[in-house]
Amino acid sequence: xxxxxxxxxxxxxxVDHYYHLFDxxxxxxxxxxxxxxxxxxxxxxxxxxxxxxxxLNQLPFDQCVHIISTADAxxxxxxxxxxxxxxxxxKLPGEEYQLRFSQMFHLIPTQHGSFxxxxxxxxxxxx
Amino acid sequence: xxxxxxxxxxxxxxVDHYYHLFDxxxxxxxxxxxxxxxxxxxxxxxxxxxxxxxxLNQLPFDQCVHIISTADAxxxxxxxxxxxxxxxxxKLPGEEYQLRFSQMFHLIPTQHGSFxxxxxxxxxxxx
Numbered sequence: 001x002x003x004x005x006x007x008x009x010x011x012x013x014x015v016d017h018y019y020h021l022f023d024x025x026x027x028x029x030x031x032x033x034x035x036x037x038x039x040x041x042x043x044x045x046x047x048x049x050x051x052x053x054x055x056l057n058q059l060p061f062d063q064c065v066h067i068i069s070t071a072d073a074x075x076x077x078x079x080x081x082x083x084x085x086x087x088x089x090x091k092l093p094g095e096e097y098q099l100r101f102s103q104m105f106h107l108i109p110t111q112h113g114s115f116x117x118x119x120x121x122x123x124x125x126x127x
Numbered sequence: 128x129x130x131x132x133x134x135x136x137x138x139x140x141x142v143d144h145y146y147h148l149f150d151x152x153x154x155x156x157x158x159x160x161x162x163x164x165x166x167x168x169x170x171x172x173x174x175x176x177x178x179x180x181x182x183l184n185q186l187p188f189d190q191c192v193h194i195i196s197t198a199d200a201x202x203x204x205x206x207x208x209x210x211x212x213x214x215x216x217x218k219l220p221g222e223e224y225q226l227r228f229s230q231m232f233h234l235i236p237t238q239h240g241s242f243x244x245x246x247x248x249x250x251x252x253x254x
Contacts (some may be wrong), residue, residue, distance in 0.1 A: 039200045043197065045201075064248045069253075072170065078188065083233060100227075104212050106210060119201050119210045121199045121201065121210065127196075
C-alpha cells in the first residue's frame with residue numbers, strides 16, 4: 001500500500017527529526033509548531049509556538065537523550081495529516097534510571113509541502 | 128474557556144464509556160467505529176469496524192479491567208474532532224502484575240451529533 005508506506009516514512013522521519021532537535025538543539029523545535037499548535041505537557045495546556053517553545057526550553061534539565069521504543073503512524077482523514085504515536089524513555093544526565101514516556105502528535109500539511117505539529121500530548125509513564 | 132471545557136468533558140465521557148464497554152460488553156465497542164476507522168494494535172494495522180471488532184473480540188483474554196491513570200483531550204482543528212490520549216494499566220484475571228498501556232484516539236463528529244473513532248493506536252508499555 002503506497003499511501004500507508006508513505007505515512008510510515010513521514011512519521012518515522014518526523015520522530016527522528018523531532019527528538020534529534022530536542023536532544024541537540026532544543027530551541028529549533030519552534031520551527032515545527034505554529035500559532036494554533038496545542039501542547040499538553042503532563043496535563044498542562046499550552047497554545048502557540050511562542051509559549052510552547054518557552055515551555056520546552058524551560059524544562060528543568062538542559063541535556064537529555066530520548067530513546068525511542070515504538071513509533072506508529074496513521075493517516076489523519078480528512079486533513080491530509082498524520083497521527084504519530086511514540087513510546088520510549090528519557091535519559092537525564094546523572095540519573096541512574098530512565099523515565100518512561102509516551103507522546104502523540106497530529107501533524108498537518110503546510111503550504112510549503114512539509115508538516116507542522118497541530119496537536120502534541122506528552123505524558124511520563126510511571127509504575 | 129468554554130470550548131476547552133467542553134472538549135475535556137467529551138474526552139472524559141468517551142474514555143469512561145470506551146473502557147466500560149471494553150471491560151463489560153466488548154462486542155458493543157463496534158458501535159464506536161465506522162468503515163474507515165483505523166486501529167494500530169501493538170503495531171498491527173487494522174481498518175474498518177468489522178475487522179477492528181473481530182480483533183478486539185479475539186484478544187487472548189475474556190475478562191479484563193482497565194484502570195485509567197491519565198486522560199488528556201484537545202480539540203482537533205479543522206475537523207471539529209477531539210484528540211484523546213490515555214495512560215493506564217490493564218488487569219487480567221489470575222495475573223499478579225498489571226500491564227501498563229498507552230492509547231490515543233482521534234474522535235470525529237458523526238451526523239447524529241455524537242462522535243466516532245477515526246484513529247486508534249494502542250501500545251503496551253514495558254520496562
